[in-house]
Amino acid sequence: MNPIVHTLDRARAAQTESDKPTRAEVEAAVRTIIRWTGDDPERDGLLETPARVTRSFEEFFAGYDQRPAEILEKTFEEIEGYDEMIALRGIRFESHCEHHMAPIIGQAWVAYIPNGRVVGISKLARVVDIYARRLQIQEKMTAQIANTINEVLKPQGVGVIIKASHHCMTTRGVHKPDTDLVTSRMLGCFRDNALTRQEFLGIAV
Ligand SMILES: Nc1nc2c(ncn2[C@@H]2O[C@H](COP(=O)(O)OP(=O)(O)OP(=O)(O)O)[C@@H](O)[C@H]2O)c(=O)[nH]1
Ligand SMILES: [Zn+2]
Missing domain, CATH: 3.30.1130.10 (GTP cyclohydrolase I, C-terminal domain/NADPH-dependent 7-cyano-7-deazaguanine reductase, N-terminal domain)
Structure with a gap:
């Protein structure tokens, strides 16, 4: 890969698969934020929210796993x-x-x-x-x-x-x-x- 494109992609490269947070860790972080707002992550309406937020983030930030240079080849x-x-x-x-x-x-x-x-x-x-x-x-x-x-x-x-x-x-x-x-x-x-x-x-x- 050429040097400029390589530099642009360094965000994901800096993180190896082994130090990528697990889904459970992300969901726990969302539960912490819910508690911090003052709401109760255990109430019915919020039980599935951490999993939903994690799936949403997966979509919002899917670009880290893709290589734009390859698309143009x-x-x-x-x-x-x-x-x-x-x-x-x-x-x-x-x-x-x-x-x-x-x-x-x-x-x-x-x-x-x-x-x-x-x-x-x-x-x-x-x-x-x-x-x-x-x-x-x-x-x-x-x-x-x-x-x-x-x-x-x-x-x-x-x-x-x-x-x-x-x-x-x-x-x-x-x-x-x-x-x-x-x-x-x-x-x-x-x-x-x-x-x-x-x-x-x-x-x-
Ligand atoms: N140049 C630039 N600034 C951005 C962009 N997106 C958000 N910002 C600005 O980033 C700045 C971050 O400023 P901070 O003072 O650190 O954050 P803050 O205290 O939340 O600032 P306010 O947004 O003014 O309340 C804000 O002025 C935002 O408007 C962007 O794409 N480009
Ligand atoms: Zn902003």
């Missing part, structure tokens, strides 16, 4: 010299912020200009989902998606824009319900060529 080369922009717009995702573990709900726009080979478009959405299903800050997630596409496909350029609402800002803390955060990462000709950048921004809005 299957490419198509018979493209008759196609060298214009390919843009997948409005990819809805759900993530969680690494500060509060609160939902981040948003959309991603992912575009690249190929260099002789293209990838199946669903794979772009899969890469977004893998990074979303980890604890994130939006800037890092934006960079990870762009860097991975750049490293694996080696396109002429890649652009990623993310617009997302952070529940840690909308439902708690500063309580600003109508805000969203916009981040972008442009590489190659998306960074160097103002017209390409403009074309992408025009497509994304």
